[in-house]
Amino acid sequence: MHFWNYVLRTKYCELKDYCTKKDTEIGIVTSQEKDRYRVFNENSEIFAEISGKLEYFAASPEEYPAVGDIVSLKLTDGGSKGIILEIFPRRNFLARKGAGIKTLFCQIIAANVDRVFIVQGLDNNFNPRRIERYLSAIDGREIQKTVLLSKSDLLCEKELAESIRQITACAPDIRVLAYSALSAEGVEGVKSEISPGEVFCFIGSSGAGKSTLINTLLEKELLKVREVKEFDSKGRHTTSRRQMIFLSKKSALIDTPGMREFGLYDPETDIDAVFTEISELSELCRFSDCTHTVEPGCEVLKALESGLIDKKRYKSFVKLSKEKEYILKTKSAARKDKNEWEKKIALLTRRIDTKRL
Ligand SMILES: Nc1nc2c(ncn2[C@@H]2O[C@H](COP(=O)(O)OP(=O)(O)OP(=O)(O)O)[C@@H](O)[C@H]2O)c(=O)[nH]1
Ligand SMILES: [Mg+2]
Numbered sequence: 001m002h003f004w005n006y007v008l009r010t011k012y013c014e015l016k017d018y019c020t021k022k023d024t025e026i027g028i029v030t031s032q033e034k035d036r037y038r039v040f041n042e043n044s045e046i047f048a049e050i051s052g053k054l055e056y057f058a059a060s061p062e063e064y065p066a067v068g069d070i071v072s073l074k075l076t077d078g079g080s081k082g083i084i085l086e087i088f089p090r091r092n093f094l095a096r097k098g099a100g101i102k103t104l105f106c107q108i109i110a111a112n113v114d115r116v117f118i119v120q121g122l123d124n125n126f127n128p129r130r131i132e133r134y135l136s137a138i139d140g141r142e143i144q145k146t147v148l149l150s151k152s153d154l155l156c157e158k159e160l161a162e163s164i165r166q167i168t169a170c171a172p173d174i175r176v177l178a179y180s181a182l183s184a185e186g187v188e189g190v191k192s193e194i195s196p197g198e199v200f201c202f203i204g205s206s207g208a209g210k211s212t213l214i215n216t217l218l219e220k221e222l223l224k225v226r227e228v229k230e231f232d233s234k235g236r237h238t239t240s241r242r243q244m245i246f247l248s249k250k251s252a253l254i255d256t257p258g259m260r261e262f263g264l265y266d267p268e269t270d271i272d273a274v275f276t277e278i279s280e281l282s283e284l285c286r287f288s289d290c291t292h293t294v295e296p297g298c299e300v301l302k303a304l305e306s307g308l309i310d311k312k313r314y315k316s317f318v319k320l321s322k323e324k325e326y327i328l329k330t331k332s333a334a335r336k337d338k339n340e341w342e343k344k345i346a347l348l349t350r351r352i353d354t355k356r357l
């Protein structure tokens with residue numbers, strides 16, 4: 001049975017009934033590029049746009065459809081196109097702070113994801129700090145995570161073991177798998193992470209090997225991949241849009257364009273879970289709101305001086321904590337503004353009502 005028919009029966013049958021009653025269709029968003037979407041409805045993939053109403057009421061980027069969203073549609077052009085009417089509530093979503101923008105807005109990478117594969121190359125792309133960032137930004141309660149180290153063919157056994165050790169050190173409870181798309185070594189291990197009826201999203205820098213891996217899993221050259229020699233470090237992307245691909249019709253894989261920045265967005269983000277050696281010590285600090293940077297009686301600083309805590313990990317922890325603090329402040333300021341605005345509107349409405357009386 002096709003992935004979509006399977007999840008429709010097992011996860012979304014109530015939504016399907018709802019659509020049938022409203023004389024609309026139910027679909028899953030399979031690709032998004034600017035304001036153009038592709039949606040899989042029943043048995044085929046069609047192009048779709050969003051309705052004027054959805055556009056009008058969308059107050060922020062989160063309120064636009066994302067790949068993986070379950071939506072209701074009205075078919076047009078004899079069923080070959082569609083208009084997206086509603087986005088059903090998301091089970092979860094994978095997001096980052098909008099790149100390069102100072103104000104806080106959220107960019108949704110994919111919705112309703114079961115597992116995220118964080119792909120990193122064992123070439124000059126290798127960077128444990130970036131892995132810490134990804135792990136901190138993705139909500140592990142909602143979305144399972146696996147780190148995939150590509151291009152293992154470029155390293156000798158000893159170098160490979162050292163790289164895996166470094167990543168395992170920053171992700172103690174996360175599975176870390178190394179593989180080579182070139183020799184196929186380790187690819188079976190990646191396959192065993194993929195379960196039927198689930199959605200898997202691949203994220204990582206440009207050139208990490210996301211599309212190559214998806215092609216390997218599909219056993220066909222479906223996605224565009226660039227020659228290694230054409231790659232430069234300027235962040236040119238080969239993949240330009242987020243796209244869902246069905247693996248032997250049972251599972252859904254989402255390819256994404258390489259990301260240069262992965263800013264934290266969610267104020268609930270659990271940094272402590274990624275830095276357990278630091279968060280455990282922080283409970284012993286003299287001040288409960290210790291920032292572990294200047295305070296006297298800070299157990300984290302003590303452990304740093306005695307070499308118990310890794311300096312690079314400490315720096316990474318402080319940086320991510322500051323980012324989280326910034327999100328919290330920005331969000332609460334935005335909430336305050338909104339409350340004040342709503343109070344003003346309520347007052348104005350009351351005055352108008354009193355005058356009318
Ligand atoms: N040696 C080696 N090269 C690989 C491996 N996997 C991918 N590559 C090469 O790495 C380059 C980049 O691969 P892509 O799959 O296009 O990378 P991507 O992550 O999809 O990049 P964007 O689409 O730009 O985000 C290609 O030239 C691949 O052939 C691997 O396991 N070993
Ligand atoms: Mg790609």
Ligand SMILES: [Zn+2]
Binds near residue numbers: 282286292297298
């Ligand atoms: Zn402290």
